[in-house]
Amino acid sequence: MKKSILAVATLCVLGTSVAMAKNQMATDTTPAEDLKIYRAYFMKKFPGVPLQEFANGVNAVSEVNRENWEAIEEFPPYEPMIDEGEVIWNTPFKNGKTFASCFNNNPAQRKNYPYWDKSKKAVVTLEQAVNACLTKNGEKPMKYKKGKITRLLAYMGYQSRGQKTNVVVPNDPDALKAYYDGKTFFFARRGQLNFSCAQCHVESAGQRVRSNVLSPALGHTTGWPVYRSKWGDLGTLHRRFGGCNKQVRAKPFKAQGKEYRNLEYFLTHMSNGIEYNGPSTRQ
Numbered sequence: 447m448k449k450s451i452l453a454v455a456t457l458c459v460l461g462t463s464v465a466m467a468k469n470q471m472a473t474d475t476t477p478a479e480d481l482k483i484y485r486a487y488f489m490k491k492f493p494g495v496p497l498q499e500f501a502n503g504v505n506a507v508s509e510v511n512r513e514n515w516e517a518i519e520e521f522p523p524y525e526p527m528i529d530e531g532e533v534i535w536n537t538p539f540k541n542g543k544t545f546a547s548c549f550n551n552n553p554a555q556r557k558n559y560p561y562w563d564k565s566k567k568a569v570v571t572l573e574q575a576v577n578a579c580l581t582k583n584g585e586k587p588m589k590y591k592k593g594k595i596t597r598l599l600a601y602m603g604y605q606s607r608g609q610k611t612n613v614v615v616p617n618d619p620d621a622l623k624a625y626y627d628g629k630t631f632f633f634a635r636r637g638q639l640n641f642s643c644a645q646c647h648v649e650s651a652g653q654r655v656r657s658n659v660l661s662p663a664l665g666h667t668t669g670w671p672v673y674r675s676k677w678g679d680l681g682t683l684h685r686r687f688g689g690c691n692k693q694v695r696a697k698p699f700k701a702q703g704k705e706y707r708n709l710e711y712f713l714t715h716m717s718n719g720i721e722y723n724g725p726s727t728r729q
């Protein structure tokens with residue numbers, strides 16, 4: 447691992463973008479300005495890759511990965527899991543109601559999350575809304591990283607395919623703070639290896655680290671839940687955040703805790719305009 451990190455460090459020095467470097471942790475650019483800067487950065491770094499392609503992660507920028515991925519997507523391993531999710535969606539709670547009662551009778555909810563909840567003064571994610579529905583109806587909440595919730599999210603994600611990411615950051619100091627906290631998290635170095643998300647997924651996007659090519663952060667939030675061969679199963683976005691924190695030997699934060707929700711808010715906003723295409727497969 448150490449060796450590969452050194453390789454990334456070298457690449458980072460070569461690939462640092464002035465605009466992005468200046469922008470780090472800055473609260474003097476608005477979310478709308480950030481969106482412009484990030485998108486322009488990635489479009490310039492990967493000329494010829496259309497915006498929507500970034501929804502496919504590393505497969506947008508690596509031909510070898512793409513070939514394998516296309517072969518897997520012909521008979522996607524998540525297909526039966528979408529069906530399992532549909533069963534969960536339709537199975538009545540003990541009180542006779544179903545998830546439909548919490549979501550306007552519509553499983554295609556992806557585009558509505560994450561959002562800033564004014565009364566809670568917090569970012570609310572789809573995972574939280576699922577568990578809020580369960581607790582409201584006297585049911586046990588689901589675990590946030592793997593298992594049952596990924597089935598339900600796979601079904602809801604599949605029903606939401608084609609919806610455009612459209613995270614709104616209202617002009618409200620608390621919402622802006624959550625956004626900037628997420629942004630700061632993204633650019634903060636952490637772990638024994640002292641690496642930030644941005645160093646791998648912005649500055650070194652498209653570069654190889656050991657057997658992996660690093661995906662661009664643009665589009666990072668569109669394809670969830672993801673079936674990873676490494677997991678042999680579906681996992682949530684926050685499971686992946688935890689894994690990436692562990693890679694740099696940092697202690698992962700709690701799935702659906704404030705840190706990762708704010709990070710999701712920032713990162714999803716960065717993908718505004720890109721269509722949701724989950725569930726998907728990755729290495």
Ligand code: HEC
Nearest residue numbers: 503504641642643646658659660661666686690691694728
């Ligand atoms: C040392 C480099 C490194 C750092 C630092 C890092 N990651 Fe990753 N990340 C990877 C690798 C390698 C993968 C798997 C290949 C890929 O998709 O990029 C990955 C995958 C991901 C994915 C999945 C992308 C997809 O399309 O499935 C997300 C999301 C992600 N990282 C987010 C983050 C976030 C957020 C942080 C900061 C908390 C972070 N990463 C820090 C190396 C890193």
